[in-house]
Amino acid sequence: MTSAFESSTEPATPPKSDAIARREFRLFKWGTILALALGCAWPLTLNLVDPDLWGHVQYGQDWLAEGQLPRTATHTFTAEGFRWINHENIAELALAYGYENVGGPGMLVAKCLIGMAVVLSMVWIATLRGTNPYIAWVWMLVVTTNLQPFFLLRPQLLSFVYCAVTLVLLDRAFCHWQQRREVRWGLLWLLPVVVALWVNSHGGFLAGLAIIGAYLGGRILELLLSHPSAGPPRGPGMLEASVPPAEASRLALSNINRSKVALLALVGVACLAATFVNPYGLEMHRWLATSLSQPRPEITEWLAPHPGDPVFWPWLTMITIAGVSLLASTRRRDWVEIAILLLVVWQSAMHLRHVAFVALLCGYWIAPHLQSALGHLLPSGAAKGGLVALSPRMRRGAVVALLAVIALQSFAIDERLKSFPVDRGRYPVDALQFMADRQLDGRLVASFNWAQYAIAALAPDVTLAFDGRYDTCYPTEVVDMHFDFLLGEADGKRWRGPDSGPIDGTRVLKHGDPDLVLIDRLYDNPRNIMQAESEKTNPQWVLLYRDRVAELWGSSDRFNDPTSHDYLPQELRVQDPGPRDGAVPWPALPIHITGNQLASERPQTPANDAQL
Structure with missing residues (x-):
């Protein structure tokens, strides 16, 4: 397709202005590419804080400090000694290294550069397939818009990178497949290496393994259907003596295809075997089989997209454009790519976390068909003229x-x-500072999305009942116990393990004898439970802190008994009804006060401005 900026019929211009016109044309052409690239970079600079980021950094730091991989759950009092299948080790080491060496803003820059490297590889593949760079970059705007909600500082980033590398290797390994069934085996044998790294970085390796298996399986099927085998010759010399030349040629091709089928199958087996290159061996696969067989209605990313989700309309727009482009395209369509794309779109319709993988597939495979489809829509003279x-x-x-x-x-x-803000209206910044100021320690029940923040802020003095590691290191009964407290019945949408018993939101307040409870006031169920507990004749829990974001409750035996060493008098308890405006830079950890520091020397924070 001829670009609107590349006209073959330039208007007559005075000879002295030809050079200026050409310079302006080149400047505008490359400037347009740069503007489109910056437009793609903007979604990849998303600087929202993921609730699990604190934990990922902490676990990576723990490993580096201890010099060995923890095999059982850490920072918890409900799963001590319970096995921990951590499938994000490489990602957590990378995040810990990034935090210690470049800090939050530096990690944001690295995240954006990683994303743009993926986008550049998409444009490169699109241009190799004959796509106009302008159309490729415009399509990247759609792709990056769909990647944006998932492009946080979290282990999923490495899944996106490995998926991109996988798709590039597959594309280049089979770039001559349609013409002469040629395979570049050196590139294909890199796939098991990618899988071995992926399995130790993030659970998304299962999606990558499925894509690789479907792709190689599709190519094997093409070989089997294109040249059916007639069987080998029946004895030495039979091929030359009794087989016609045409039949001999067909048998030779059949033998070559059988060899390719065997090699492709061997690559697939090697990729599968690479998943066992992990610290847990077969135990990881057993855990995966159990975990994936259980529904996760409590986790937003495992729900189906719906019109109220920010990701829904960009996702629907992307798959609509992709579908129309494939239908209207005059280019040769690859049925293997279409089949894989349909499978992943189906998965994204069931679980919105797969939308990112749809975006990656569309980024590598759809641009040439989009250009072909646009060729039918543009008027025949649309490319004439230009700048x-x-x-x-x-x-x-x-x-x-x-x-x-x-x-x-x-x-x-x-x-x-330059900004990596922790929103005080979303996270318990002031409540955790209150705990640090009062040197509160012990066993803490914290809301799911805050637990890993609490670990980073208060460990080792505080251990948690449950956190975002979910069933990688917590028994199903503990998982269900937490969500009983946080969500209750949830209008019958809960899924619970067969041994978890009936829903009881108060069990979490007794299991393991917790000392403190930190709740998110956005959730009605825990607020109602704690309020009911405080109204009992002999309440077991007393309110220590409350603002518009969080409530902190303490065990009455420890914090409300004047004879207790941990007694917290009324004048040191806080109730601040003011809004929690503004933000603090990540990691927003509290300032810890040493035991011999005077109260007058403590920094004044909103947490100690207002008293009960």
């Missing part, structure tokens, strides 16, 4: 406007990458 058809003044105005857009994009990206 050079404008007057010199209008050309310079267009170039200046484009440069202004690039400058604004660069400024916005720079400002976003």
